[in-house]
Amino acid sequence: MQYAGYAHLINQDSISAIAPAISAEVRSVTRKETIGQTIAVPAKLAPAPDDRLGHVLFAIKHEGINLQVLAQALPAIPEPEIRQAFDAAPNSQYLRKACFLWEHFTGETIRRATESIQQAYVPLFNPKAYITGQGQKNPRWRVIFNGLGTLDYCITVRRTRELQALLDEHLLQKATEFTESLxxxxxxxxLAWAYLHETRDSYAIENEAPSEDKATRFVNLLKQAHSPRKLDEDYLVDLQNAVISNVFSQAVSFRTEQNYLSNGLRGALGVTYVPPAPELSRSLMEQLMALANQPPEAVDPLVLASIVSFGFV
Known part of the structure; x- marks a missing residue:
């Protein structure tokens, strides 16, 4: 099986990344077509196996933006190679996107022959394929970074048919109108029933039956959701400590040691999830709090709440 684009980069370059939901493969077809979870392409359309930049450009053009792969694949491309490619085709929007990301991920500058680019700005993420923010313009490459967050902490949400159908339902607006009518x-x-039900379910995840006092403290925390406030380290620490009765288990800051989730079994078999290393904890939390405190405009609140809560967990 011959892959192209992101799947090829992951397999050939030993890149650590989640396999793409849809992969590109070379098949006996005359033109590019999507077959199930595969983008089938003819051999003439696929870059050569050793053409890393070719596969990057193929992926950006045909598969969209996958930052976890690009952040590892682009720095492996020498500056002269990507510079020569751009100088040969300075109007290519895909090369402009690749160069923009290459400079960010390497911290270096491409010494291109063209001083200025006259082409129109292009969004990094296609708004028809992704949930995007308003974006920030990069005048050097005429690229608009319109991802959710920053290039160092960017949440990618694909605008699937299922998600778009839910967004078109305007569920939050309907819920607001319904509650206001009660x-x-x-x-x-x-609300009292919902608070209690959520409390029991939250503790059930940990196989714990909370005492009445602990359940009351948890319910009081849930009620704070109606009083929005800026997220910061002190506030998050206070929230956690409010439901921990053992003072010796209470935190004073973001975690400084490695932890993990367990299913109760002993040894490695019991580990179900290993969070990021503690040295990454603070920088990740700072990026997450910045996204929550200054969310991109025109993004559905339910989408924002989902990505913030997922990132926090």
């Missing part, structure tokens, strides 16, 4: 006493009783 009598206040019924709404309060409903």
């Amino acid at each position: 009598p206040k006493d019924i709404l309060n009783r409903t």
Whole structure:
């Protein structure tokens, strides 16, 4: 099986990345077509196996932006190679995107022959294929970074048919209109039940039955969701400590040691998830808090809440 694009880069360059949901493969077809979870391409369209830059450009053009792969593949491309490619085709939007990312991930500058680019700005992420923010213009490459977050902490959300259908339902607006139509006493009783149900389910994940005092503290935390405030380290530490009764287990800052989630089995078989290394904890949390405190405009609040909560966990 001959891969192209991201799948080829992952397999050939020993890149550590989640396999793409849809991979490109060379097949006996006359033109590019999507077959199930595969982008089938004719052999003439696929770059040579040793053409790393060719596969990067193929991927950007046909598969979109996969930063976890590009962050590892682009720095392996020598500056003269990517410079010569750009000088030969300075109008290529895919080369401009690749050069923009290459400079960010390497911290170096491409010594291109062309001083200025006159082409129109192009978004890094195609808004038709991804949930995007308003974006920041990079005048050097005429590229708009419109990802969610920053290039150092960018959440990628594909605009799938299923997600778009949910967005078109305007669920948050409907929920707001419904709750506003309820009598206040019924709404309060409903919220009280929801708080208690969420509390029990949260502790059930840890196979724990909370005491009445601990459940009350957790419910009080849930009620704070109605009073938005800026996220910072002190606030998050206070939230965690509020539901931990053992003072010796309470935190004073973001974690400084490696931890993991376990399913109860002994040894490595019991480890179900290993979070990022502790030395990355602070920088990741700072990026996450910045995204939560200054969210991109025109992005559905439910999408933002999902990516912030997922990143936090």
